[in-house]
Amino acid sequence: MPALDRNTRRLINSLKRKNAMLTALSLILAVALLVMTVLYVTKDSGAETTDSTSVLESSSDFDTATSSEKKQSSEQSSTSKESSSSKKESSGSASSKVVDAAATPGDTIESWNLKLVNGKNPLPSGFTVQTEKIKASYARDVGMLYDARAVSYLNAMCAAAEKDGVNLLVISSYRTNARQKTLYNNQVAKQKVNHPELSDAEVKKLAATISAYPGTSEHELGLAVDFNSVETSFEGTAQFKWLKAHAEEYGFILRYTKEKQDITGVIYEPWHYRYVGEKHAKKINQLGFCLEEYIDYLKNNK
Numbered sequence: 001m002p003a004l005d006r007n008t009r010r011l012i013n014s015l016k017r018k019n020a021m022l023t024a025l026s027l028i029l030a031v032a033l034l035v036m037t038v039l040y041v042t043k044d045s046g047a048e049t050t051d052s053t054s055v056l057e058s059s060s061d062f063d064t065a066t067s068s069e070k071k072q073s074s075e076q077s078s079t080s081k082e083s084s085s086s087k088k089e090s091s092g093s094a095s096s097k098v099v100d101a102a103a104t105p106g107d108t109i110e111s112w113n114l115k116l117v118n119g120k121n122p123l124p125s126g127f128t129v130q131t132e133k134i135k136a137s138y139a140r141d142v143g144m145l146y147d148a149r150a151v152s153y154l155n156a157m158c159a160a161a162e163k164d165g166v167n168l169l170v171i172s173s174y175r176t177n178a179r180q181k182t183l184y185n186n187q188v189a190k191q192k193v194n195h196p197e198l199s200d201a202e203v204k205k206l207a208a209t210i211s212a213y214p215g216t217s218e219h220e221l222g223l224a225v226d227f228n229s230v231e232t233s234f235e236g237t238a239q240f241k242w243l244k245a246h247a248e249e250y251g252f253i254l255r256y257t258k259e260k261q262d263i264t265g266v267i268y269e270p271w272h273y274r275y276v277g278e279k280h281a282k283k284i285n286q287l288g289f290c291l292e293e294y295i296d297y298l299k300n301n302k
């Protein structure tokens, strides 16, 4: 019996040594992978990330709670290299986490499809984007434009809806800054009439929750699209029901939900969709996030 015990102990000891060697090997592999990932990400987005951080800090629109959250997360992202390397060494699942956060290689929060535009993240002045015409049968007006990189997904989504007997009609897509200026000014004038009790500053603030301040509309980015009717009753239509079930398959998300108005700073808009790409759209819906929360999530999980 004692001899058997010694053998067993020897066996256990040799297994332990093998195990330790394997752990060391996988650690070395994980560190090498991390170094490669960090090199790749910084090469792609280093300069742009710094730009967006300064925009975050200098802007002052919408609610202050999310502003401080944003500052916090941008501080965290500036130290993310150190923290992610320590995470990597202590956890075997770290490499899958990096892949998960980046979604596709080179796809960062500064990628065109994830570009966050809102009251706190205005577009740079003079922003331009290459656009293409939306297929005429899906557009209410002649020559409606959309980001050239995503227009095929929009056309494909409208075609798929059509096949299911649902008529998706684009009533607003890409807008120039001048057009957004007109819409915003019209909204200010309208709210002034509706709310004579409010000050000019209050009227402007209210107007911006309905029609974005020029430079802060996703429609200027070229990735936003309004369908059929800009009425809350749109949520009761077959179109809305179809979009709820299928928009993510084409890379689109419902951008301004009822639940996230405090974070987006925009009223509930059941008609307004935004292209982010299929993988991100599915992840955003699965997490129950709005785009603002998802961008923070990607920053913190980098």
Ligand SMILES: [Zn+2]
Pocket: 172, 219, 224, 225, 226, 271, 272, 273
């Ligand atoms: Zn819209």
